[in-house]
Amino acid sequence: xxxxxxxxxxxxxxxxxxxxxxxxxxxxxxxxxxxxxxxxxxxxxxxxxxxxxxxxxxxxxxxxxxxxxxxxxxxxxxxxxxxxxxxxxxxxxxxxxxxxxxxxxxxxxxxxxxxxxxxxxxxxxxxxxxxxxxxxxxxxxxxxxxxxxxxxxxxxxxxxxxxxxxxxxxxxxxxxxxxxxxxxxxxxxxxxxxxxxxxxxxxxxxxxxxxxxxxxxxxxxxxxxxxxxxxxxxxxxxxxxxxxxxxxxxxxxxxxxxxxxxxxxxxxxxxxxxxxxxxxxxxxxx
Ligand SMILES: Nc1nc2c(c(=O)[nH]1)N[C@@H](CN(C=O)c1ccc(C(=O)N[C@@H](CCC(=O)O)C(=O)O)cc1)CN2
Numbered sequence: 001x002x003x004x005x006x007x008x009x010x011x012x013x014x015x016x017x018x019x020x021x022x023x024x025x026x027x028x029x030x031x032x033x034x035x036x037x038x039x040x041x042x043x044x045x046x047x048x049x050x051x052x053x054x055x056x057x058x059x060x061x062x063x064x065x066x067x068x069x070x071x072x073x074x075x076x077x078x079x080x081x082x083x084x085x086x087x088x089x090x091x092x093x094x095x096x097x098x099x100x101x102x103x104x105x106x107x108x109x110x111x112x113x114x115x116x117x118x119x120x121x122x123x124x125x126x127x128x129x130x131x132x133x134x135x136x137x138x139x140x141x142x143x144x145x146x147x148x149x150x151x152x153x154x155x156x157x158x159x160x161x162x163x164x165x166x167x168x169x170x171x172x173x174x175x176x177x178x179x180x181x182x183x184x185x186x187x188x189x190x191x192x193x194x195x196x197x198x199x200x201x202x203x204x205x206x207x208x209x210x211x212x213x214x215x216x217x218x219x220x221x222x223x224x225x226x227x228x229x230x231x232x233x234x235x236x237x238x239x240x241x242x243x244x245x246x247x248x249x250x251x252x253x254x255x256x257x258x259x260x261x262x263x264x265x266x267x268x269x270x271x272x273x274x275x276x277x278x279x280x281x282x283x284x285x286x
Contacts, residue, residue, distance in 0.1 A: 008256060020059070023060055023062060036085055039097045040096075049097065052267050082109070095270065096109050119274050121137035127173065140269040142176075142177050145174055148256065157182040161205075163178075165209045170229050171187065171206075186198050199220065200219065202224055207227065209230060212230065228255070245257060
């Protein structure tokens, strides 16, 4: 069997071209979508992701600004900054790059962002809307995964989706999105006993573990669809996923690579959410 490689970078490129046209139309109608990203500290990976967000916004015609704050920023200073942005009519989307320094409570920050500007889709109000199948901002990585599956006409309804990993930003929400599409969903995690029993029955396997090459051919059923969410930096500086890509290639029907898989789609879905936020605010002002 020869596997289809789901190239997220190519799909992201196509979607960004479509969004550029939409943004140009919005601008002609007097709406300039604007995204503000807050970056705290000097984490090199976070800096690089934020740069990617800035670059992709510019390519699409979305106005963006990055507020860089020192690692010594207190939680109350950050909350004050978010409050100002919540009240700034020119700002449609607000994103605080994660992870945050240990002295800042991530959940306090997520909950301080207005749900109407929460383009990361992490606010409990938006998570609740997603869980109840309402139209809302979807978390960017899960939204990107769903978009990839749909773009490649992967059947989801009635299929067994196994999620390995239960983080708030990927594992839990991607399972919910697949459930909303009528998949049967199983969550596995570090305490799961007999992991192979679950992964081997997966039609769609989502690997969001954070361990390089953890998923091997023995974990998979023949013809499985495999989505690799891992971003593991090796000692030689190269990036690798949670799936042993070369080892499973002969066994799967579809697979995402790392890099150029899920990562670029995360940023693209952020742009989609920012456009949605700008449209939503413009409509509520009428
Ligand atoms: N506020 C948020 N913080 C974080 C999120 C998020 O969605 N919102 N997700 C991740 C990091 N992330 C976006 O912020 C992200 C990760 C990876 C990529 C990406 O394009 N990766 C490339 C490789 C890039 C490289 O070489 O380093 C790829 O996979 O091809 C984009 C965004 C945690 N924080």
